[in-house]
Amino acid sequence: MGILLSSDSEIDFFIHGVFSYQLFGQTVWITTSHVCILIVMLTLVVFAFAARAALLNGTEVPGGFQNLVELMVEKLDGMVASAMGDRSPQFRNYICTIFMFIFLSNISGLFGLRPPTADYGVTLPLGLITFTLIHFNKFRYQHVSGVIKGLMEPWPFWIPINIIGDLAVPISLSLRLFANVLSGVVMEALVYGLLTKVAIIWPAALHVYFDLFSGAIQTYVFCMLTMTYIADACNTGE
Amino acid sequence: MNFDVNFIKGCSAIGAGLALIAGIGPGVGQGIAAGHAAAAVGRNPGARSDITATMLLGQAVAETTGLYGLLVAMLLMFVQPLAR
Numbered sequence: 001m002g003i004l005l006s007s008d009s010e011i012d013f014f015i016h017g018v019f020s021y022q023l024f025g026q027t028v029w030i031t032t033s034h035v036c037i038l039i040v041m042l043t044l045v046v047f048a049f050a051a052r053a054a055l056l057n058g059t060e061v062p063g064g065f066q067n068l069v070e071l072m073v074e075k076l077d078g079m080v081a082s083a084m085g086d087r088s089p090q091f092r093n094y095i096c097t098i099f100m101f102i103f104l105s106n107i108s109g110l111f112g113l114r115p116p117t118a119d120y121g122v123t124l125p126l127g128l129i130t131f132t133l134i135h136f137n138k139f140r141y142q143h144v145s146g147v148i149k150g151l152m153e154p155w156p157f158w159i160p161i162n163i164i165g166d167l168a169v170p171i172s173l174s175l176r177l178f179a180n181v182l183s184g185v186v187m188e189a190l191v192y193g194l195l196t197k198v199a200i201i202w203p204a205a206l207h208v209y210f211d212l213f214s215g216a217i218q219t220y221v222f223c224m225l226t227m228t229y230i231a232d233a234c235n236t237g238e
Numbered sequence: 239m240n241f242d243v244n245f246i247k248g249c250s251a252i253g254a255g256l257a258l259i260a261g262i263g264p265g266v267g268q269g270i271a272a273g274h275a276a277a278a279v280g281r282n283p284g285a286r287s288d289i290t291a292t293m294l295l296g297q298a299v300a301e302t303t304g305l306y307g308l309l310v311a312m313l314l315m316f317v318q319p320l321a322r
Binding site for chain 1: 301305
Protein backbone atom coordinates (compact mmCIF):
# COMPACT_ATOMS: atom_id res chain seq x y z
CA MET A 1 0.00 0.00 0.00
CA GLY A 2 3.03 2.24 -0.10
CA ILE A 3 2.70 3.62 -3.57
CA LEU A 4 -0.27 4.79 -5.56
CA LEU A 5 -1.77 2.36 -8.04
CA SER A 6 0.67 -0.43 -7.18
CA SER A 7 -0.29 -4.06 -7.06
CA ASP A 8 0.15 -5.77 -3.72
CA SER A 9 2.82 -8.23 -2.58
CA GLU A 10 5.46 -7.53 -5.15
CA ILE A 11 8.24 -5.00 -5.51
CA ASP A 12 6.74 -2.21 -7.55
CA PHE A 13 8.15 1.26 -7.79
CA PHE A 14 7.83 1.67 -11.53
CA ILE A 15 5.88 4.31 -13.39
CA HIS A 16 2.72 2.82 -14.87
CA GLY A 17 0.72 3.95 -17.85
CA VAL A 18 -2.85 4.96 -17.06
CA PHE A 19 -4.01 5.35 -20.65
CA SER A 20 -2.48 6.09 -24.02
CA TYR A 21 -3.52 8.11 -27.02
CA GLN A 22 -2.21 8.76 -30.51
CA LEU A 23 -0.61 12.11 -31.30
CA PHE A 24 0.92 12.67 -34.75
CA GLY A 25 1.45 8.94 -35.13
CA GLN A 26 3.18 8.63 -31.76
CA THR A 27 1.74 6.72 -28.84
CA VAL A 28 1.70 9.08 -25.87
CA TRP A 29 1.11 7.73 -22.39
CA ILE A 30 -0.55 9.43 -19.47
CA THR A 31 1.32 7.86 -16.56
CA THR A 32 1.02 7.75 -12.78
CA SER A 33 3.56 10.59 -12.71
CA HIS A 34 1.09 12.84 -14.54
CA VAL A 35 -1.67 11.88 -12.11
CA CYS A 36 0.53 12.52 -9.06
CA ILE A 37 1.86 15.80 -10.44
CA LEU A 38 -1.72 16.91 -11.11
CA ILE A 39 -2.67 16.12 -7.52
CA VAL A 40 0.34 18.08 -6.24
CA MET A 41 -0.50 21.05 -8.48
CA LEU A 42 -4.16 21.06 -7.49
CA THR A 43 -3.12 21.03 -3.84
CA LEU A 44 -0.86 24.02 -4.48
CA VAL A 45 -3.59 25.90 -6.37
CA VAL A 46 -6.12 25.28 -3.60
CA PHE A 47 -3.52 26.39 -1.05
CA ALA A 48 -2.81 29.51 -3.11
CA PHE A 49 -6.49 30.49 -3.23
CA ALA A 50 -6.91 29.79 0.48
CA ALA A 51 -3.80 31.86 1.25
CA ARG A 52 -5.09 34.73 -0.91
CA ALA A 53 -8.44 34.66 0.83
CA ALA A 54 -6.74 34.58 4.22
CA LEU A 55 -4.51 37.54 3.36
CA LEU A 56 -7.35 39.61 1.80
CA ASN A 57 -9.39 39.19 4.96
CA GLY A 58 -6.25 39.52 7.05
CA THR A 59 -6.28 40.94 10.55
CA GLU A 60 -3.72 43.15 12.21
CA VAL A 61 -2.73 40.37 14.57
CA PRO A 62 -2.43 37.28 12.37
CA GLY A 63 -3.96 34.10 13.64
CA GLY A 64 -4.10 30.52 12.51
CA PHE A 65 -3.81 30.05 8.76
CA GLN A 66 -2.78 33.64 8.01
CA ASN A 67 0.05 33.23 10.47
CA LEU A 68 1.26 30.10 8.65
CA VAL A 69 1.15 31.81 5.25
CA GLU A 70 3.00 34.88 6.50
CA LEU A 71 5.60 32.71 8.20
CA MET A 72 6.17 30.71 5.01
CA VAL A 73 6.52 33.79 2.81
CA GLU A 74 8.84 35.41 5.33
CA LYS A 75 11.09 32.34 5.62
CA LEU A 76 11.27 31.76 1.85
CA ASP A 77 11.95 35.45 1.22
CA GLY A 78 14.68 35.36 3.84
CA MET A 79 16.23 32.30 2.18
CA VAL A 80 16.25 33.96 -1.26
CA ALA A 81 17.55 37.26 0.16
CA SER A 82 20.39 35.55 2.00
CA ALA A 83 21.52 33.74 -1.16
CA MET A 84 20.99 36.39 -3.84
CA GLY A 85 21.37 39.69 -2.04
CA ASP A 86 19.97 42.66 -3.98
CA ARG A 87 18.95 40.45 -6.95
CA SER A 88 16.39 38.66 -4.79
CA PRO A 89 13.25 40.73 -5.73
CA GLN A 90 13.46 39.53 -9.36
CA PHE A 91 13.74 35.86 -8.56
CA ARG A 92 11.93 35.23 -5.30
CA ASN A 93 8.60 34.43 -6.98
CA TYR A 94 10.20 31.75 -9.13
CA ILE A 95 12.38 30.30 -6.37
CA CYS A 96 9.51 30.17 -3.87
CA THR A 97 7.29 28.50 -6.49
CA ILE A 98 9.74 25.74 -7.32
CA PHE A 99 10.56 25.36 -3.62
CA MET A 100 6.93 24.69 -2.75
CA PHE A 101 6.43 22.46 -5.80
CA ILE A 102 9.52 20.32 -5.20
CA PHE A 103 8.92 20.10 -1.47
CA LEU A 104 5.31 19.02 -1.88
CA SER A 105 6.36 16.56 -4.61
CA ASN A 106 9.06 15.06 -2.40
CA ILE A 107 6.85 14.61 0.63
CA SER A 108 3.88 13.35 -1.41
CA GLY A 109 5.19 9.83 -0.70
CA LEU A 110 3.78 10.37 2.79
CA PHE A 111 0.30 10.62 1.31
CA GLY A 112 0.55 7.42 -0.71
CA LEU A 113 1.49 8.97 -4.04
CA ARG A 114 4.54 8.04 -6.05
CA PRO A 115 6.62 11.24 -5.73
CA PRO A 116 6.56 13.00 -9.15
CA THR A 117 10.20 14.02 -8.64
CA ALA A 118 11.14 10.31 -8.79
CA ASP A 119 10.53 10.60 -12.55
CA TYR A 120 13.40 11.98 -14.60
CA GLY A 121 10.86 13.59 -16.92
CA VAL A 122 9.93 15.94 -14.07
CA THR A 123 13.36 16.85 -12.73
CA LEU A 124 15.08 17.36 -16.09
CA PRO A 125 12.70 20.22 -17.08
CA LEU A 126 13.37 21.82 -13.68
CA GLY A 127 17.09 21.61 -14.41
CA LEU A 128 16.56 23.00 -17.90
CA ILE A 129 14.59 25.97 -16.55
CA THR A 130 17.53 26.72 -14.26
CA PHE A 131 19.90 26.35 -17.23
CA THR A 132 17.81 28.77 -19.31
CA LEU A 133 17.64 31.28 -16.46
CA ILE A 134 21.41 31.09 -15.91
CA HIS A 135 22.26 31.76 -19.54
CA PHE A 136 19.52 34.34 -20.15
CA ASN A 137 20.79 36.35 -17.20
CA LYS A 138 24.38 35.80 -18.21
CA PHE A 139 23.75 37.34 -21.63
CA ARG A 140 21.59 40.05 -20.07
CA TYR A 141 24.05 41.23 -17.44
CA GLN A 142 27.45 40.29 -18.87
CA HIS A 143 26.61 40.81 -22.57
CA VAL A 144 28.14 38.76 -25.36
CA SER A 145 31.66 40.02 -24.72
CA GLY A 146 31.48 39.07 -21.05
CA VAL A 147 30.13 35.61 -21.86
CA ILE A 148 32.92 34.95 -24.37
CA LYS A 149 35.47 36.27 -21.89
CA GLY A 150 33.99 34.00 -19.22
CA LEU A 151 34.30 30.99 -21.53
CA MET A 152 37.98 31.74 -22.12
CA GLU A 153 38.84 31.58 -18.41
CA PRO A 154 41.58 30.81 -17.49
CA TRP A 155 43.04 30.23 -20.97
CA PRO A 156 41.48 30.44 -24.47
CA PHE A 157 42.00 26.73 -25.19
CA TRP A 158 39.93 25.93 -22.08
CA ILE A 159 36.69 26.69 -24.02
CA PRO A 160 35.57 23.05 -24.53
CA ILE A 161 36.04 22.26 -20.82
CA ASN A 162 34.01 25.35 -19.85
CA ILE A 163 31.22 24.43 -22.29
CA ILE A 164 31.06 20.90 -20.87
CA GLY A 165 31.03 22.40 -17.39
CA ASP A 166 28.08 24.61 -18.34
CA LEU A 167 26.18 21.71 -19.89
CA ALA A 168 26.79 19.53 -16.83
CA VAL A 169 24.94 21.96 -14.54
CA PRO A 170 21.31 21.04 -15.46
CA ILE A 171 22.19 17.34 -15.71
CA SER A 172 23.82 17.15 -12.30
CA LEU A 173 21.08 19.32 -10.73
CA SER A 174 18.26 17.16 -12.07
CA LEU A 175 20.02 13.82 -11.51
CA ARG A 176 20.78 14.72 -7.89
CA LEU A 177 17.15 15.43 -7.10
CA PHE A 178 15.89 12.48 -9.15
CA ALA A 179 18.29 9.91 -7.69
CA ASN A 180 17.73 11.02 -4.10
CA VAL A 181 13.97 10.75 -4.34
CA LEU A 182 14.15 7.55 -6.39
CA SER A 183 16.43 5.87 -3.84
CA GLY A 184 13.86 6.59 -1.14
CA VAL A 185 11.03 5.26 -3.31
CA VAL A 186 12.96 2.09 -4.15
CA MET A 187 13.91 1.41 -0.55
CA GLU A 188 10.35 1.88 0.67
CA ALA A 189 9.07 -0.33 -2.15
CA LEU A 190 11.59 -3.03 -1.18
CA VAL A 191 10.51 -2.90 2.46
CA TYR A 192 6.82 -2.97 1.59
CA GLY A 193 7.25 -5.61 -1.12
CA LEU A 194 9.63 -8.04 0.61
CA LEU A 195 8.70 -7.59 4.27
CA THR A 196 4.94 -7.41 3.78
CA LYS A 197 4.26 -9.47 6.94
CA VAL A 198 6.46 -7.46 9.29
CA ALA A 199 6.22 -4.00 7.72
CA ILE A 200 3.96 -2.66 10.44
CA ILE A 201 4.37 0.84 11.94
CA TRP A 202 8.20 0.87 11.88
CA PRO A 203 8.40 1.83 8.15
CA ALA A 204 7.13 5.22 9.40
CA ALA A 205 10.75 5.89 10.40
CA LEU A 206 11.80 5.26 6.80
CA HIS A 207 9.18 7.74 5.61
CA VAL A 208 10.40 10.34 8.09
CA TYR A 209 13.96 9.98 6.82
CA PHE A 210 13.46 9.46 3.08
CA ASP A 211 10.38 11.58 2.48
CA LEU A 212 10.59 14.36 5.04
CA PHE A 213 14.29 14.80 5.87
CA SER A 214 15.83 13.85 2.53
CA GLY A 215 13.03 15.59 0.61
CA ALA A 216 13.45 18.83 2.53
CA ILE A 217 17.25 18.76 2.21
CA GLN A 218 17.13 18.09 -1.53
CA THR A 219 14.54 20.84 -2.05
CA TYR A 220 16.78 23.26 -0.17
CA VAL A 221 19.83 22.12 -2.12
CA PHE A 222 18.11 22.44 -5.50
CA CYS A 223 16.86 25.95 -4.74
CA MET A 224 20.14 27.01 -3.14
CA LEU A 225 22.21 25.82 -6.13
CA THR A 226 19.78 27.42 -8.58
CA MET A 227 20.09 30.72 -6.71
CA THR A 228 23.87 30.46 -6.49
CA TYR A 229 24.21 29.81 -10.21
CA ILE A 230 21.80 32.61 -11.16
CA ALA A 231 23.42 35.09 -8.79
CA ASP A 232 26.78 34.14 -10.27
CA ALA A 233 25.41 34.74 -13.79
CA CYS A 234 24.02 38.14 -12.74
CA ASN A 235 27.43 39.15 -11.40
CA THR A 236 28.64 41.84 -13.79
CA GLY A 237 32.18 41.54 -12.48
CA GLU A 238 32.40 45.11 -11.23
CA MET B 239 29.35 -14.47 -29.10
CA ASN B 240 25.96 -15.43 -27.73
CA PHE B 241 25.50 -15.81 -24.01
CA ASP B 242 22.59 -17.22 -22.08
CA VAL B 243 20.21 -14.43 -20.93
CA ASN B 244 20.37 -15.67 -17.34
CA PHE B 245 24.16 -15.45 -17.42
CA ILE B 246 23.91 -11.83 -18.57
CA LYS B 247 21.36 -11.07 -15.86
CA GLY B 248 23.67 -12.56 -13.25
CA CYS B 249 26.56 -10.50 -14.54
CA SER B 250 24.31 -7.42 -14.47
CA ALA B 251 23.58 -8.09 -10.80
CA ILE B 252 27.31 -8.40 -10.04
CA GLY B 253 27.90 -5.17 -11.97
CA ALA B 254 25.18 -3.44 -9.96
CA GLY B 255 26.92 -4.51 -6.77
CA LEU B 256 30.25 -3.27 -8.06
CA ALA B 257 28.71 0.05 -9.14
CA LEU B 258 27.75 0.73 -5.53
CA ILE B 259 31.43 0.78 -4.54
CA ALA B 260 30.96 4.40 -5.64
CA GLY B 261 29.26 4.87 -2.27
CA ILE B 262 32.63 4.82 -0.49
CA GLY B 263 33.71 8.22 -1.82
CA PRO B 264 30.67 10.27 -0.74
CA GLY B 265 30.73 8.48 2.63
CA VAL B 266 34.31 9.59 3.29
CA GLY B 267 33.62 13.08 1.91
CA GLN B 268 30.48 13.60 3.96
CA GLY B 269 32.28 12.35 7.05
CA ILE B 270 35.07 14.86 6.52
CA ALA B 271 32.52 17.66 6.01
CA ALA B 272 30.62 16.66 9.16
CA GLY B 273 33.84 16.42 11.17
CA HIS B 274 34.99 19.87 10.14
CA ALA B 275 31.50 21.25 10.80
CA ALA B 276 31.61 19.75 14.31
CA ALA B 277 35.02 21.36 14.87
CA ALA B 278 33.69 24.69 13.58
CA VAL B 279 30.69 24.55 15.93
CA GLY B 280 33.10 23.76 18.76
CA ARG B 281 35.14 26.87 17.97
CA ASN B 282 32.17 29.14 17.33
CA PRO B 283 28.91 27.80 18.83
CA GLY B 284 27.07 30.99 17.87
CA ALA B 285 27.31 30.24 14.14
CA ARG B 286 25.75 26.79 14.58
CA SER B 287 22.80 27.26 12.17
CA ASP B 288 24.93 28.77 9.40
CA ILE B 289 27.50 25.99 9.74
CA THR B 290 24.81 23.30 9.65
CA ALA B 291 23.21 24.78 6.52
CA THR B 292 26.58 25.01 4.75
CA MET B 293 27.47 21.48 5.80
CA LEU B 294 24.20 20.02 4.53
CA LEU B 295 24.55 21.85 1.21
CA GLY B 296 28.11 20.64 0.76
CA GLN B 297 27.21 17.09 1.73
CA ALA B 298 24.31 17.01 -0.70
CA VAL B 299 26.61 18.12 -3.50
CA ALA B 300 29.27 15.59 -2.47
CA GLU B 301 26.62 12.88 -2.60
CA THR B 302 26.19 13.30 -6.36
CA THR B 303 28.91 10.88 -7.47
CA GLY B 304 27.51 8.20 -5.20
CA LEU B 305 24.08 8.78 -6.72
CA TYR B 306 25.50 8.27 -10.21
CA GLY B 307 26.72 4.86 -9.04
CA LEU B 308 23.28 4.18 -7.62
CA LEU B 309 21.65 5.11 -10.94
CA VAL B 310 23.95 2.76 -12.85
CA ALA B 311 23.11 -0.02 -10.40
CA MET B 312 19.38 0.68 -10.79
CA LEU B 313 19.62 0.58 -14.57
CA LEU B 314 21.54 -2.70 -14.46
CA MET B 315 19.10 -4.27 -11.99
CA PHE B 316 15.73 -3.11 -13.26
CA VAL B 317 16.05 -1.89 -16.84
CA GLN B 318 18.56 -4.61 -17.77
CA PRO B 319 19.75 -3.04 -21.02
CA LEU B 320 22.29 -5.83 -21.63
CA ALA B 321 19.83 -8.70 -21.37
CA ARG B 322 17.58 -7.45 -24.14
